[in-house]
Amino acid sequence: MTVSYTPDTTAQTPDLATLKRIFARPTLTSPASDPDAKARLALGARLFRDRLLSRNQSMSCATCHNPNRAFTDGRPRARGNDGTPLDRNTPTLYDVRYGNSFFWDGRASTLEDQARVPLEHPRELNLPLTDAVTRLAAQKYYRRTFDRAFSMRPSITSETVLQSLATYERSLNSPNTRFDSWVSGTTTALSKSEATGFRIFSGKGRCIACHGGWRFTDDKFHDTGLPSTDLGRGAIPGSNAAPHTFKTPSLRQLTQTAPYMHDGSLPTLEAVVDHYNGTRIQRPSLASELKNALGLTPNERRALVAFLKTLSFSSR
Ligand code: HEC
Ligand code: HEC
Known part of the structure; x- marks a missing residue:
């Protein structure tokens, strides 16, 4: 089941039940059926x-x-x-x-x-x-x-x-995570701070505008204001894409995939959150959702990072 989500920055954050539907992981199959x-x-x-x-x-x-x-x-x-x-x-x-x-x-x-x-x-x-x-x-x-x-x-x-x-x-399905258990009803699967982080992800942090859905990506291309000189999709003939735009990556298994971004310039999830909360290069191609400062407090940033880690399976 896929629930599409059209970000509307003027609207209130959707209620928790709607959010859980947006992020619910479908039952994944393997291509090896025959x-x-x-x-x-x-x-x-x-x-x-x-x-x-x-x-x-x-x-x-x-x-x-x-x-x-x-x-x-x-x-x-x-x-x-x-x-x-x-x-x-x-x-x-x-x-x-x-x-x-x-x-x-x-x-x-x-x-x-x-x-x-x-x-x-x-x-x-x-x-x-x-x-x-x-x-x-x-x-x-x-x-x-x-x-x-x-x-x-x-x-x-x-x-x-x-x-x-x-x-x-096509057989490489990401593993089930604590976040998936939480979405499917196990309220104790996330700590209070992790659940707060999810609300920030879906609300004040505006992350959901591009990272919505069970794979945490809209499959589209955006400029997130990194200093890299790589033009990304903007360099592809006939794409008509803005410069510095890159595909929104999935956020699953992030704890195993550092460093982050197309240029690997951000070593930790804390650095990624600081980037979104801090100095984004202001240029015409910068995504509209990222033009204004987020104003996340240190506690909110910590909660957001704690939430991001729940999207990874770990055998701890
Ligand atoms: C305007 C769309 C957009 C918004 C809003 C957005 N992201 Fe992203 N995100 C992207 C794109 C595009 C990339 C890849 C950028 C690049 O490499 O140039 C990315 C990369 C990332 C990565 C790195 C993943 C990897 O594997 O390298 C993380 C983590 C991340 N975003 C988390 C967040 C969080 C947390 C928020 C909210 C504070 C957020 N994003 C808001 C589009 C967005
Ligand atoms: C030398 C390191 C290296 C090797 C070897 C390599 N890859 Fe990659 N792979 C990359 C890098 C770097 C990218 C991203 C390049 C880009 O976006 O321009 C990538 C991108 C991909 C992607 C796109 C994923 C996505 O989400 O867009 C797939 C699929 C992939 N590789 C499969 C393969 C397969 C199959 C092979 C063997 C035939 C292979 N790669 C060999 C480094 C490598």
């Missing part, structure tokens, strides 16, 4: 971790999208195969199945199209897809597994490699 998809998923999981897919066999998708860090790498910006930083921070892959555009600037519209980019990028895996197909076809394991997962012959093609990776990515 045997074919199951075989593709297993194949994709293997390809995702296989360094064979990089020219000099030095990295895989999992090098940057580490499953133990919610599929991120802990670096401000990803490290390229030459050891120097790429342009942007590595985003989580949780719940990508439910997104409608990929990359911080949304320049890929399917996961299959997206996967081709890091595979062939000279500073990432640096392996043209046709070469990847040749390499995989030379291995008995992959010949057998692709034959099982796909009916066409030959079964190892550019398309089936991308499809396998994408099928695996």
Whole structure:
């Protein structure tokens, strides 16, 4: 169930029952419902971790999208195969199945199209897809597994490699969290301060204007006033997007995905909240919700951070 929310800055904050409906997590399924998809998923999981897919066999998708860090790498910006930083921070892959555009600037519209980019990028895996197909076809394991997962012959093609990776990515549902228990009725799942933080998120803090819904994103692009010179979606020909706009990221599993923002410039959640509460670069593209100061007190900022942490599963 998805409840859409159109932010209206003149309206009062919705009541708690309405808010809970906006953020209720649906029952998530896995793409592996039929045997074919199951075989593709297993194949994709293997390809995702296989360094064979990089020219000099030095990295895989999992090098940057580490499953133990919610599929991120802990670096401000990803490290390229030459050891120097790429342009942007590595985003989580949780719940990508439910997104409608990929990359911080949304320049890929399917996961299959997206996967081709890091595979062939000279500073990432640096392996043209046709070469990847040749390499995989030379291995008995992959010949057998692709034959099982796909009916066409030959079964190892550019398309089936991308499809396998994408099928695996579509299985990466974020874990259930304390916030989800609270929304579904367990009132003791959040402390008083965490629940206060949620009210600030949905009210005075105006975070809900862009981070509404169970994935905490509107899937749109905004300028949040960071000093970075990256034009984001504004640099994409034909997008007509304003400069400095980036896709609103999900806020799930934040405790594992620091540092934050497209440039990894904010090391902690406290720094993120201080950014929204403090100096945003005032320029014409700055999102209208962020033009005026929030005026959050130190206690309110602490409560907001405490709430953000409840969107992560931790085994503590
Ligand atoms: C060198 C590090 C690195 C490697 C290797 C890498 N990625 Fe990424 N990935 C990134 C970075 C950085 C971004 C964001 C780039 C941007 O937005 O311009 C990204 C973005 C993505 C996204 C978009 C997520 C979103 O929410 O928009 C997906 C999906 C993805 N990568 C999958 C893959 C797959 C599949 C592979 C292997 C074929 C891979 N990545 C290899 C660093 C890496
Ligand atoms: C106008 C839309 C908008 C509003 C309002 C907004 N955000 Fe964001 N948020 C974004 C966008 C867009 C990004 C990515 C910005 C970038 O990297 O340039 C982001 C990034 C973040 C991140 C970093 C996530 C990551 O994985 O890097 C956090 C945490 C966050 N926002 C929390 C909040 C909180 C808390 C509030 C309220 C005080 C808030 N946001 C208000 C749009 C918004």
